[in-house]
Amino acid sequence: MTTVQKQEQMYEGKAKKVFRTDDPNIYWIQYKDSATAFNGEKKAEIDNKGILNNRISALFFQYLEKQGVPTHFVELLNDREMLVKSLEIIPVEVVARNIVAGSLSKRIGQPEGTLLAKPVLEFYYKDDALGDPMINEYHIAALEWATPEQMDAIKAIALKVNEILKEFMDSLNIDLVDFKLEFGLHNGTVLLGDEISPDTCRFWDKDTKEKLDKDRFRRDLGGLEEAYREILRRLEGKLQD
Amino acid sequence: MTTVQKQEQMYEGKAKKVFRTDDPNIYWIQYKDSATAFNGEKKAEIDNKGILNNRISALFFQYLEKQGVPTHFVELLNDREMLVKSLEIIPVEVVARNIVAGSLSKRIGQPEGTLLAKPVLEFYYKDDALGDPMINEYHIAALEWATPEQMDAIKAIALKVNEILKEFMDSLNIDLVDFKLEFGLHNGTVLLGDEISPDTCRFWDKDTKEKLDKDRFRRDLGGLEEAYREILRRLEGKLQD
Ligand SMILES: Nc1ncnc2c1ncn2[C@@H]1O[C@H](COP(=O)(O)OP(=O)(O)O)[C@@H](O)[C@H]1O
Ligand SMILES: Nc1ncnc2c1ncn2[C@@H]1O[C@H](COP(=O)(O)OP(=O)(O)O)[C@@H](O)[C@H]1O
Ligand SMILES: [Mg+2]
Ligand SMILES: [Mg+2]
Numbered sequence: 001m002t003t004v005q006k007q008e009q010m011y012e013g014k015a016k017k018v019f020r021t022d023d024p025n026i027y028w029i030q031y032k033d034s035a036t037a038f039n040g041e042k043k044a045e046i047d048n049k050g051i052l053n054n055r056i057s058a059l060f061f062q063y064l065e066k067q068g069v070p071t072h073f074v075e076l077l078n079d080r081e082m083l084v085k086s087l088e089i090i091p092v093e094v095v096a097r098n099i100v101a102g103s104l105s106k107r108i109g110q111p112e113g114t115l116l117a118k119p120v121l122e123f124y125y126k127d128d129a130l131g132d133p134m135i136n137e138y139h140i141a142a143l144e145w146a147t148p149e150q151m152d153a154i155k156a157i158a159l160k161v162n163e164i165l166k167e168f169m170d171s172l173n174i175d176l177v178d179f180k181l182e183f184g185l186h187n188g189t190v191l192l193g194d195e196i197s198p199d200t201c202r203f204w205d206k207d208t209k210e211k212l213d214k215d216r217f218r219r220d221l222g223g224l225e226e227a228y229r230e231i232l233r234r235l236e237g238k239l240q241d
Numbered sequence: 242m243t244t245v246q247k248q249e250q251m252y253e254g255k256a257k258k259v260f261r262t263d264d265p266n267i268y269w270i271q272y273k274d275s276a277t278a279f280n281g282e283k284k285a286e287i288d289n290k291g292i293l294n295n296r297i298s299a300l301f302f303q304y305l306e307k308q309g310v311p312t313h314f315v316e317l318l319n320d321r322e323m324l325v326k327s328l329e330i331i332p333v334e335v336v337a338r339n340i341v342a343g344s345l346s347k348r349i350g351q352p353e354g355t356l357l358a359k360p361v362l363e364f365y366y367k368d369d370a371l372g373d374p375m376i377n378e379y380h381i382a383a384l385e386w387a388t389p390e391q392m393d394a395i396k397a398i399a400l401k402v403n404e405i406l407k408e409f410m411d412s413l414n415i416d417l418v419d420f421k422l423e424f425g426l427h428n429g430t431v432l433l434g435d436e437i438s439p440d441t442c443r444f445w446d447k448d449t450k451e452k453l454d455k456d457r458f459r460r461d462l463g464g465l466e467e468a469y470r471e472i473l474r475r476l477e478g479k480l481q482d
Contacts, residue, residue: 107374108366108384120379125349133348136377138361143349 087184328425
């Protein structure tokens with residue numbers, strides 16, 4: 001039941017535009033069809049990607065809220081748009097990993113697909129000009145990107161999201177390999193923000209090992225729209241039980 | 242009072258050789274004159290470097306032991322050699338930083354010399370083939386490079402060493418910018434191992450800001466032997482009070 005009015009655009013990122021509304025507590029997010037990788041070096045427009053990610057993110061956020069995770073999600077508006085709580089984004093991207101893939105495979109010299117004995121969290125300084133460098137909690141504390149108390153909340157939420165989504169995706173016959181989260185402050189409280197979509201997660205079909213995520217774009221595998229559509233199909237199938 | 246006998250070489254690293262002795266609890270370390278940088282890509286022989294680092298390391302270890310830091314140091318034997326407790330080296334290099342320099346300056350886009358509001362610890366996986374990649378405590382736990390309990394001991398020792406040496410170097414009119422430590426297990430106990438020398442620390446003269454460390458070699462500034470000799474001179478001046 002939208003009663004807020006869309007106002008001027010605040011910023012445009014690589015995948016979304018963020019608008020103010022007449023309520024300072026609420027922002028209006030519009031998902032774009034742009035796909036980017038390697039810090040924006042590789043770019044394309046993918047038909048319907050914005051629509052699919054908007055719907056997929058909404059389903060994930062709703063599911064997480066039901067399990068007690070504090071997210072910015074307020075309401076799905078239409079195909080490409082959702083309302084969210086206004087956040088002051090913390091400039092730390094949090095990656096959670098269950099299976100070795102991508103940069104971690106290169107970093108530690110272990111093949112993609114290696115199971116991790118415990119979930120791994122990684123922290124990256126959200127700064128496109130620096131290429132989102134990996135950092136740790138000491139950097140975050142010393143440079144005051146987040147307080148230790150905020151980091152405790154962030155780590156707890158990230159690990160909880162991982163437990164919930166790992167089990168949920170498992171029930172869709174999908175391995176949750178890894179994913180990236182962003183957090184922000186809303187009236188001083190840490191909330192999970194941004195998006196949860198095949199752009200920000202690695203999803204592998206458990207039987208075929210087929211990649212159902214942005215690696216299809218990064219690695220020129222084709223079939224990106226179909227893969228994202230398959231994720232949405234499985235999510236809707238389960239959540240409309 | 243050496244009573245142990247030097248036996249076969251166990252391994253030769255970039256800066257030191259490690260020999261067994263007839264006592265399984267004791268290894269015999271010989272410091273070489275080789276200087277390397279950038280993961281071994283840049284190499285040279287520097288007259289007397291091994292002698293200077295052996296003496297400097299011995300002084301630092303003795304000073305730290307007196308303040309209650311558990312180190313591998315046993316005894317200075319001669320110009321180039323010391324006895325140490327035998328360690329099973331933990332494959333995690335620990336860097337402690339007080340002032341931004343080197344790789345951290347590039348990583349976070351802040352100029353060398355920026356004071357950090359709190360000490361920063363960083364962890365690197367000790368693996369020359371992978372180029373000693375930066376990792377964090379989640380990687381260390383998941384890949385079982387050290388237990389969380391061992392990491393707690395390692396972090397506590399690293400921060401204590403930093404406090405002690407920062408204050409001590411300050412009294413020699415030197416800024417302790419950053420340094421790298423290695424740890425190992427001796428009969429199950431975590432001990433500080435390896436070396437503490439101008440090869441593994443950044444030392445800046447507080448007045449002239451002159452670099453008195455391996456950056457003179459990395460950056461082709463010349464005067465490496467003289468810089469290391471100056472560090473030894475100031476250490477001996479203070480410790481022979
Ligand atoms: N609830 C929110 N409030 C304010 N900003 C948000 C919120 N959720 C996400 N953002 C920010 O919106 C911006 C646009 O998203 P995106 O296009 O994915 O950007 P990027 O190019 O940084 O990946 C990002 O900076 C993201 O952190
Ligand atoms: N007390 C010890 N017991 C066993 N090994 C040690 C001890 N102290 C240091 N070492 C190891 O000795 C090796 C040789 O040192 P160095 O020449 O500095 O090697 P590197 O080429 O790895 O820098 C290193 O692998 C180091 O970890
Ligand atoms: Mg984004
Ligand atoms: Mg060494």
